[in-house]
Amino acid sequence: MPTTMTSTPKSSDLISTLVGIVGAAQVLSEPADIAPFVTDWRGRYRGAARCVVRPGSTAEVAAVVKACAEAGVAIVPQGGNTSLCGAATPDVAGAAVVLSLGRLNRVLAVDTRNNTITVEAGCTLAAVQEAACAVDRLFPLALASEGTCQIGGNLSTNAGGVQVLRYGNTRELTLGLEVVLPSGEVWDGLRGLRKDNTGYDLKHLFIGAEGTLGVITAAVLKLFPLPKRQTTCWLNVATPAAAVDLLTAAKSVFDAQLTAFELVSENALQLVLKNIPGSQRPGVVSPWCVLAEFSDAEPAAVEAWLAARLVSGEVGDGVVAASEAQAGKLWALRENISEAQKIEGISIKHDVAVPVSRIADFLAAADAALSQAFPGIRVVAFGHVGDGNLHYNLSKPDALDNAAFLTSQPQVNRLVHDAVHALNGSISAEHGLGQLKREEILRYKSPVEMALMRSIKQVLDPHGLMNPGKVL
Structure with a gap:
């Protein structure tokens, strides 16, 4: 990996230069002002910075x-x-500059005839969704953090979310990018073209690169027709295998009208019911549940199909939302799982992907290995079964036991990731590597893959100044 340049200027000299670029109000150097920018959302990582800079333009x-x-x-x-x-x-050295992009929050253009929207990287995902809805269009990326997360971050991690089943990851939703390269040069690739066969498709270098190759400042994103009606249902199933069979059956009947298919374990639901005020269980207790959404399908057709599944025993019980408000409550049960876990305490989290057909195999293998190694472990499993992406999080029910359990993370990760790898899966489906999995990935990627990634990094960022310590 490239090494960071060793010459270190006086902090005051660089800060003065940065103040001259963005203005004094947009350079934060006091510890109290910097603090929110150097701690991650989970409270797991804490670093330090020379300053935080908040530019307002590319x-x-x-x-x-x-x-x-x-x-x-x-x-x-x-x-x-x-x-x-x-x-x-x-990192904790305090030498880096944090580049906060929140002020780059403009919607630059909406082209309804081309079904595209051009936005700056600091737009929140919710703001992009709202801008699309205002012109009767859908931007389908949907995450629990959509009110806070920003498009630049979504692009940099190739975010997935609940509608990948129908629309794909962020990579599939992106037509063009504008990127500031490590040299300070700007690559303007803001083209809303669905076909452009003129050499390497450079935007894909930066999508999923987690800011290690450059700074995404704007993007051209795909829009879709806004669904006129949606049918949302919460269905109880006996096993993950039954959920996959139900998914296959639903896709064969409804195809692209099936836009979300989420798997939720009883352990995950219990945490939400315990920690999120106002949460209510839909239906009876079940070891596993599915939250499914159908867009622009005839509600009567969905209900008839579900009735047949109940008769056949494929579904044990089900609730169909009778209103948009009821649908929102069902989605809140799914979207609040991470927040409920955060309230409960730190857990060992995994964001993995396996072929959809092997989801049940992974859960059985990982559950068995972990139960043997760590008796009494609590498995909180949920995720996007429609695309094979599971969030598989582990803790001990008792807070005192959990503190000791967290020291076993290397062993826990090895058991989980080996189970994933044995099924030709990925140890990071949609969250990226960051610093959490930077070393772990070396066990699962081939030397050829790692060498290719390092070569790209060396060419674009020879001094290793872009987000050092992440990915590579």
């Missing part, structure tokens, strides 16, 4: 990056700071 981002490059100072790009892998948190 030109200011470019000038800041150039100034840091000339000074040999590392840059940590940061969006909404919702990373679950420490990808936007600086």
Whole structure:
């Protein structure tokens, strides 16, 4: 991996330069002001920074990056700071500059005839969704953190969410990018083209790179017709295998009208019911539940199909939302799982992907291995069964036992990730590597893959100044 330049300027000199670029109010250097930017959402990673810079335009981002490059100072790009892998948190040395992109929050253009929206990287995901809805369009990326997370971060981690089943990850939703390179140069690739066969598709270098190759400042994103009606249902199933069979059956009948299919374990639901006020269990207790959403399907057709599944025993019980408010309550049960876990305490989290057909195999293998190694372990499993992405989080029910259990994370990770790898899966489905899995990935990626990634990093960021310590 490239090494950071060793020449270290006086902090005051660089800060004065940055103040000259963005203004004194947009350079934070007091510890109390910096604090929110150097701690990750989970409270797991805490770092330090020379300062936090908040540019208001691409030109200011470019000038800041150039100034840091000339000074040999590392840059940590940061969006909404919702990373679950420490990808936007600086190290503890305090030498890096945090580049906060929240002021780049403009919707630059909406082209309804081309079904695209062009936005700056600091727009929250919710703001992009709202701008699309205002012109009767859908931007389908949907995450629990959508009110806080920013498009630049979504792009940098290739975020997934609940509608990947129908629309794909962020990568599939992106047509063009604008990126400030580690040199301070700007690559303007803001083209809303669905076909452009003129060499390497450079945008894919930066999507999923977690800010290690450059700073995404704007993007052209795909829009879709806004569904006129949606049918949301909560269904009880006996096993993960039954959930996968139900998914297969639903896709064969409804195809693209099936836009979400989420799996929730009883342990996950219990945490929400315990820690999130106003939460209510839909239906009877079941070891596993599915939250399914159908868009622009005839509600009567969905209900008839579900009735047949109840008769056949494929579904044990079910609730169909009778209103938008009821649908929102069902979705809140799913979307509040991470928040409920955070309230409960720190857990060992995994964001993994396996072929959809092997979901039940993974859960059986991982559950068995962990129960044997750590008797009494609590498994909180949930996720996007429609695309094979599971969030598999582990803790002990008692807080005192859990503190000791957390020291076993290397062993826990090895058991989980080996089970994933044995099924040709991935140890990071949608959260990225950050600093959490930077070393762990070396066990599962081939030397050829790692060498290719390091070669790309060396060419674009030879001095290793872009988000050092992440991914590689």
